[in-house]
Amino acid sequence: MADQNSTHYWKSLAERAGGPDFSVQAETEFASSPLRSIEPDPGRRAFLKAAGFSFAASVMAGCSRAPVQRAMPYLDQPGGVIAGRPVYYASTCAGCAAGCGVLVKTRDGRPIKLEGNPEHPLSRGGLCAAGQASILGLYDSLRLKHPLMEGKQAAWQKVDEEILRRLKGAGAVRVLSHTVNSPTALWAIAGFLAQFKDGRHVMYDPLSCSAIPDAHEQTHGVRAVPHYRFDRAEVIVSFDADFLGTWISPVEYTAAYRAGRDAEATRRSCWHAQFESRLSITGSKADRRVRLAPIEVERSLHQLASLVESGAPQDAPPHLQEAAARLRKAAGRSLVVCGIQSAEAQVLCNTINHKLGNYGATVDLEKPSRQRAGSDRALASLLEELRGGKVDALFILGANPVAELPGGVALAAHIRKLPLSVSIVEREDESAAATRFVCPDHHYLESWSDAEPVAGVVSFTQPVIRPLGGTRSSIESFSLWSGRPKTAQELVRERWSGKVNWEESLRNGFARIESPAAAPRAFKAVAVPPREAKPAEGYELVLYPKAGMLDGRHAYNPWLHELPDPITKITWDNYACLAPAAAAKLGVAEGDVVRIEGGPVSVELPAVLQPGQDERTVAVALGYGRKASARFAKVGPAWLDSRGASVGANGLVGTNCAGLLAFDGASLRYSRAGIRIVRTGRRQALAATQDHHTLAAPGGGPARPIIQETRLAELTKHERKHETHPDLWPEDHPYTGHKWAMAIDLDACTGCSACVIACQVENNVPVTGKDEVRRKRAMHWLRIDRYYTGTPDEVEVAHQPMLCQQCDNATCETVCPVLATVHSSEGLNQQIYNRCVGTRYCANNCAYKARRFNWFDYPRDDRLANMVLNPDVTIRSRGVMEKCTFCVQRIQQARLEARRRGEPLRDGDIRTACQQSCPAQAIVFGDMNDPNSKVSRLMRSGRAYKVLEEINVRPAVTYLKIVRNRTREGGES
């Protein structure tokens, strides 16, 4: 060996000393399943030592600085797998119960990105922020890797034996879960419960809609949430239902809503009125938005019901009369939705929809939705049983009642008293801490399952990676405990054999089946007594879910914590939103900590001034203050002046406000009257990515033409005249091949922020932590700018996705001294990280401020979380500028694939990550040199404009104006 080495080159002493031995040490690094790297075993340590030594030695040896790189091929390569080629698997998102279809992109055996499944009948290719981010849950190093028994690690066999032993003779066995939309799981649970005298499966939703099925039970005789068809509606009136944000199935609804409002394509646009207390993203898109205190929202519903039924009561305000008139005109093509958690209100809503003939048209009760199957009554009775000690065994499946329900502490005490309590969850949460057994569930990307989000549509879930820990699918657990141990794969397959074409359905990710139609009986009028309009004392509290964080199930996810709220643009916190007028009255400034009193508990939260909110309302987000967020104590760069961790004084992100939920036994209510707001005198800094700057400059000055609007009546066929400014050197840069461009439809954009997370996942954008966001150093390449117009009380909102505009006359490029940012022959503004010296001149000189600087080496210590990184995108080091690349890696991939196949690139072959994820399809990417491409057509639209066109930087991103469906006076369009 020595002889062999004498004339050859080697990179390290370790290598020189003996290749094979070294390789044995090395192979534990990559050869095994990723699970092996979770717990470093001695082999790996030895490897690291060897690698470190080899590094040091090679530095000493001269200039060969790179450590030896090993390449370990498979021993036996599975068919179809080629190193470096992504494989896509169709699956179903389990980020919430909406059941959107996803395509899981896997590279070399590890899933790295979720894409919406464009063929999926519900989500139609979109995927929300929470869904996009859910892939990080797979690589969560704090996920449970083995079962726990009385808080201690135990073997599955031991745990199963013990559970079965304690189940013997049990009478009242309860399974408590959120909505389970998987028929197989429901079947497995039912099979398990059938063994017992009194077995019941109780489903509840922390974001409950149970008043809707309750009302339908009264009016139509079926307990179901209808499948709302927003695409068929020409008039939508919503009472506090944030259906574009978080209500039931936002991705599906956004796609459908957009379909009904694509004025340019259809020459018409649905008219949308929103009655709400806080400013939701649905409200931000409404053609008429009415801000009211919660109690008044309900009263408006009453008034609308009588308006629709019997013509005009004289005292109805004009906006209601307008809504009623429009509804009646569009009878059968209209839709009234209601997010109020009260059966009476929902009965009224049903009555209106019935009167308008919307059932069977825009409200589908025959093939209802199964995305919210919870029953608050059943929950109430279970809680009663628990209090009374009448439960023998409680199985909590995927839920966290202790943190999600009011009276959680008492509930935990009751659970602790149970002889058998089992949590089937992914992480050790508040509820799991109270149970005797914790049986860790697979992440959904590791498991076989299915979903039937809407009757007749089955979505399949297939594993795309071997389980990373010693977890077990909940379906398997229940089937094992019912004495029929079968794998989840077998169970799912058996369940659908004969009903669907298995191979094809699995490939597509979904199947349509003949579902036994629910048989609603004829409408039965239910009298609803008019609500007493009590003069409300104090403030009304509204508890709401934030896009991304939802009910708190994603509280472990740093991407979602750092995702700015679509309206407030605040990250890493929940807070008390107050109308500016209310804040002025209270003498509260933004960031002042206030105590919210009047409920069973009082909480202290920093105040946020929210324009457009009702003045008697204080709005607080749910889902914060979760145990899962304790991990963020150390997120972000640690340095001399880093002001605090990303968590609050309680060691958690935000404050849990579930204690303020009102639960009257019939339904969980998200508003509460009689609230007092008290100043504490303390202040808490909030981490917002954007402050309250409106389009008009403070202190006067004309409004800036950054957001442009048009009216439905003014939509013309005029094509946009191009290039208002002449080019001085047209022949120098002709762009004869492709020229990439993007069009963003501001009318379609709801601000839901799915694109922000999609971009973050695709492009390896780091999480910077609260302190860095507070210093205005968030790294998102794609941000959504939110602008207000109007007065602080009555605002109009515009969402503007803002990313690198890939200007032809890029101001950033001219100023870079080292040519680290230059233009490509296809019109891309390239940023070459390895050439960048970090002068930040380019960012200063960017009119859009679309560039992001690596102020620190943002931590990437979590080796497991690093598995989600996209290997096609360079990780940026400290001191380097970065920005949106138009997903140049996707352009490359598509081009190379087309070239390999010998075909030209077609329009639509390249989809950027943001475009792919957008539920409203607001983003279109393509070749503007191809006159028939979709982006070219949009660029010629009469709505097209470019932001800051007047400075003639020639951006490649075209924006399409917002269409306001109203006349100048706000009346009929």
Next chain:
Amino acid sequence: MAGVVSVLRTPLVAGGKRISDVTRDVCAAMDRKPGALWWAGFLLSVTMLAAGAAAVAYQVATGIGTWGLNTTVGWAFDITNFVFWVGIGHAGTLISAILFLLRQRWRTSVNRSAEAMTLFAVMCAGIFPLIHMGRPWLAFWVFPYPNWRGPLWINFRSPLAWDAFAISTYFIISATFWYIGLIPDLATIRDRAQAGLKRSIISFFSLGWDGSYRTWQRYETVYTLLAGLATPLVISVHTIVSWDFATSVIPGWHATIFPPYFVAGAIFSGMAMVLTLMIVVRKTMRLEDYITVRHVETMARLVIVTSLMVGLAYLTEFFTALYSGNPYEMFVFTNRAAGPFAWAYWTMVSANVLVPQFLWLRRVRTSMAAVFVISLLVNVGMWFERFVIIVTSLHRDYLPANWTGYTPTLIEVATLAGSFGLFFTCFLLFSRLLPVIAMGEVKGVLSYAKEKRHA
């Protein structure tokens, strides 16, 4: 006394000095043991320098994030300090080159220290573009050198590349100019010194100067040529520095008035710094006869002139913006005067435009204490001018969604202090080790008033 003696005929050096007195006086200042004041100043400077060095080391090791910058405000203290120091440097070149070409013979007393000040100021300035980089260890990439990348050169269109060339040329030419001026004086010191290390070192650098008039003639030619080169150079340097801003698209930066405005501002701040230093030097080094009240007065007049120029630039800028009808431009200026950084703006206006007007009064001009205070205030004001231009333009530019604020961190403040530490440390060492007054030139003007009488 007033009005009787013509200013022109007043001797440039007071006290009826003879040639040998010049040598003795100037060298005596170097030979004396440093006083307590010197030591106090030196210790303070070195402490500041050490603090700055520590801050820079920490920042380079940790990241630019240790500064208070953010996505919108990408430059603040760093480039403010850079422009400030470059501006300071300009007065030295002005005195040594431009006044030389204009035959302003009073400059001889102050040109040596003014040139030294230039060098040290340019050193301080040069540090900032280096350390403001995210990866300063790759700073050499801004110079074109043969490479294995294709080869890949640099972007000659970037004002930062211009800066790199301008600042390095400026430093090299200023250093050369200064050294050329020093050679005869080094010879003088050499010939006075006892044999020893000091003599050997000085002898090495004096290049064997022997006072031959043939050399003197060429020396004068070279000196004039260098002065002729340095004059457009100094203007080009600050013009290029101003182009860092003027060539950009940022409202408040993109202004054609910037080059003359910056050059005037540079001379203004530089004159103020020269005054600050000279008033201290003449007092502490007992050189009142060489740096006379007349010198101070003349420079004070220059301060008034440049102050008015700068004031005019402020007005023009405002007028251009408000008259332009460009909403972004208009906003930047109203925001400067009334926005969150209004305090900085009004500090700048009062220190740069209002305060120097006191120098119209002869009583103020001839009072060393008053001039000293005013010169300090002008320095502060000029620092704020650059801060205002950089930060207020950036922090609220085109898209209101990007608007942020800016607060410096301790690291940045320490770095600024460090640059002052470096400057004063160098200057104090210079004042001990080298003749602060150009003996060769002062000797040449001793007969100035006498000559006039002959004429």
Next chain:
Amino acid sequence: MSGRIATITLLAGLAFSLLLFASRTGVLHLPGNHQDYEPVQPIAYSHRLHAGELQIPCMYCHFGAEKSRHAGIPAAGVCMNCHRYVTAPMGAVRAEDEQAQAEKRKPRTLVSPELQKLYDALALDARMQPNPSRQTHPVAWVKVHNLPDFVYFDHRAHVSAGVQCQTCHGPVETMERVRQVPDLSMGWCVNCHRESNRTGINGRKVNASTDCSACHV
């Protein structure tokens, strides 16, 4: 004076020979340049034998080069396509055959020590059957051609454009042990791209981008 000249000449000579020596030992390379890197591999696989003498096409083993960013190192299973039957060099087998004939006995199965490593990796027993009592372990080859992490190189693009493997990898078919032949510097890549755009590849016009984002994404 002549003494000084002699010293200078000597020093210059020394410096020159040092430079020459350094360049020959590879020490002179700039950081990141690993030209002539020739690491010892865990199995002494000979490209000269397989690609040169036996003329097995490159793409037989490195089939990823056509379809993927990575050419890929073949799985041990690919080796076994032949080495299930070929267990030792032809010469040795023939010699054994002759000897066996001479000694009037059945020839023994010869297994070369290098191939034994392959069988060990696959945990195969003497009859080429998986031995369940032994652990398989993958072969940890040492990568010879390494590009920095910030460089995106795609084999597929080059293979479909008709670039010969040898253009970048050198005459692998003559190498006993694979060695990095070109310096793989950016200039080397860019100049080839420029040249190809000018002259085409095998007479075919190609579009080899010199945009930065062709390699830096």
Next chain:
Amino acid sequence: MPKRSGMLDSTRRLLIGIFEDEDGVLAATRAARARHLNVVDVYAPYAIHGMDRAMGLEPSRLPWVCFLLGLSGAAAKVWFEYWTTADNWPVNVGGKPWDSLPAFVPITFEVMVLFAGLSTVFAFFLVSRLWPGRRSRLIDPRITDDRFALVIEQTDAAFDPEEVSRFLQSHNAVRVEERVEEGRG
């Protein structure tokens, strides 16, 4: 090696007058020239105004060095910028033309100044034979302080040191010495 006039390789005899002020040496030089004496050089602690005329020195040719080298530096730089930016590897930077001549001006100017300045200084050192560590040959130790010296060469036999001495003293020379300079080689 360029030869300085009056410095011959052979031995020569010099007459040196030491003066205390510039007026004296200036007048003496003028008068010496008028008397056709060979003024080798004048030594002074500073540049005396009008001495070049008094000595009859031609204006220095250093400005030519400055001009030509500055010009060639600028030309080389502008070519280099054009070659790198528009020819060798044209890269599209912000939609600017390949040949962005106006943008090349600042660096061209700086390089011109640098070339001109440094080359002038080096040329000065070269022609004046100044280099670091060179040993100075002082006519009088106080030349760099406050003394002036006029050096006159005894050109031929007709040269009368006594007379010239008197002549120098008549111009307020404080001291006159005769010195023999060994030839150098």
